[in-house]
Amino acid sequence: MFARSVTRVIPALLTVLALGTAPWFFAADAAAQWTPDPGVMDEIFSEWDQEGSPGCAVGVYERGELLLARGYGEANLDWGVPIEPSTVFYSGSVSKQFAAATAALLHLEGRLDLDDEVRSYIPELPAYETPITVRQLVHHTSGVRDIYGLISLSGGRTADAWTDEEYLELIAAQRTLNFPAGSRYLYSNGGYYLLTTVIERVTGQRLDEAARELIFNPLEMDDTHFHQESTRIVPRRAMSYGGNHDDGFRQTYMSNFDKSGAGGLYTTIEDMAAWDRNFETGEVGGDAFLELIHTRGVLSSGDTLSYAFGLQRGEADGRPTVGHGGSFMGFRADFVRYPEEGLSVAALCNLGGINPGPLTREMALATLGQLEVDEDEGAADQDEEAADEEPEALTPPSAALRHFAGRYWSDEVGAELEIRWAGAELRLFRPGSTSAQSLDWVEGDRFRSGGWTLEFEMDEKTVTGLRLDAGRVTNLLYSRVEGS
Secondary structure, X not given: OOOEEEEOOOOXXXXXXXXXXXXXXXXXXXXXXXXXXXXXXXXXOHHHOOOOOOOEEEEEEEOOEEEEXXXXXXEEXXXXXXXXXXOEEEOHHHHHHHHHHHHHHHHHOOOOOOOOEHHHOOOOOOOOOOOOEHHHHHHOOOOOOOHHHHHHHOOOOOOOOOXXXXXXXXXXXXXXXXXXXXXXXXXXXXXXXXXXXXXXHHXXXXXXXXXXXXXXXXXXXXXXXXXXXXXXXOXXXXXXXXXXXXXXXXXXXXOOOOOOOOOOEEEOHHHHHHHHHHHHHOOOOHHHHHHHHOOOOEOOOOOEOOEOOOOEEEEEOOEEEEEEEEEEOOEEEEEEEEOOOOXXXXXXXXXXOOOHHHHHHHHHHHHOOOOOOOOOOOOOOOOOOOOOOOOOOEOOOOOOHHHHXXXXXXXXXXXXXXXXXXXXXXEEEOOOOOOEEEEEEEEOOEEEEOOEEEEEEEEOXXXXXXXXXXXXXXXXXXXXXXXX
């Protein structure tokens, strides 16, 4: 067996919370004890349990005690370095709970008011008709456009070297929001970059320093950090990969990437035990902190969301769950707690083709004595944009489609879209691309292309512009600058 493991059985002496007084997020039955089967875990991850393959480090926790930790595959294919429970992985959007927790602690200390307008900390932002609050950044209800989507629309690449100032300038260039602040939920990495900026301006520290002072040092998470220096040395760091066993693997790690808050957290299976333990003990922040970070967002309509402070509250097989997933540059991660059972599981992976959400649920159910898992459960919030399913292409009954052809410019992203009439169809050229995609009519003045929706604006019979919906970037206005 190629897997490397650490297995521990926790002591039976656990503190029992007073009946009826414990918050819901504490385990109800402190006397229960789970015994994960290493053989079952090996079977779940057998596909990657071999030399020359990327894989995962996995952990099973009971109330913060690491019951089982194993490594499958290799952390570095160049050198054949095996994955261990101490291997350091980039965790993608698992990071958000730590950025949100840092903001929550500052709020409880009276240093940051979550209900303040964001412009009171970041005056560079436009004065939107509906002001944005810090709390709305936490819950993805701010309407702030996703930074990765904006970078793509500007013709740039996430892999390029971007300064913090350039990120902020791009977000601040948005004269409109996806929607009025507080009216909707739409996952936004841009919102969490603004949250990072707020934290840094309140504390006068980088996010990594603030989180280290408030969370990582008190919990002795010595191998955990927010990666805000691209040249920083990270001992035992895993690299990331794309591809598969049949066609071979390729490296996808971005050495220039050093942005944190929405992502940026490097951690280990072993360090996550300390974070899991804090959900039980409240060593950092106490009960008020634990209650706050589990508080779900509320829309201006009064509707309550499932999204709390970087934590998705949900359900698996009738059991309440709390957790978050992550996905970026070939790394995949998932951390989920079953608070009523006192059980948590985590997977940190370095292959883009691995979906850890269903795997962590399978680990949990196997430990709980159930071996079947719904493959649709455990779908994590992802950093990277998932392509929408393409509808069947339609043909308008009568329309001079070529009238929509032309060049369209957006001041907010500083880039243009070009639409050409070619071969009796419209073709869309995206920023930074030399190849075109078909632009298919949906209805009226609405078209779709590769997951995007474009709605053209008319002045009598003349096309004057369009509004783009690109998933996490919506309501983006382009003006027509030239016909075709």
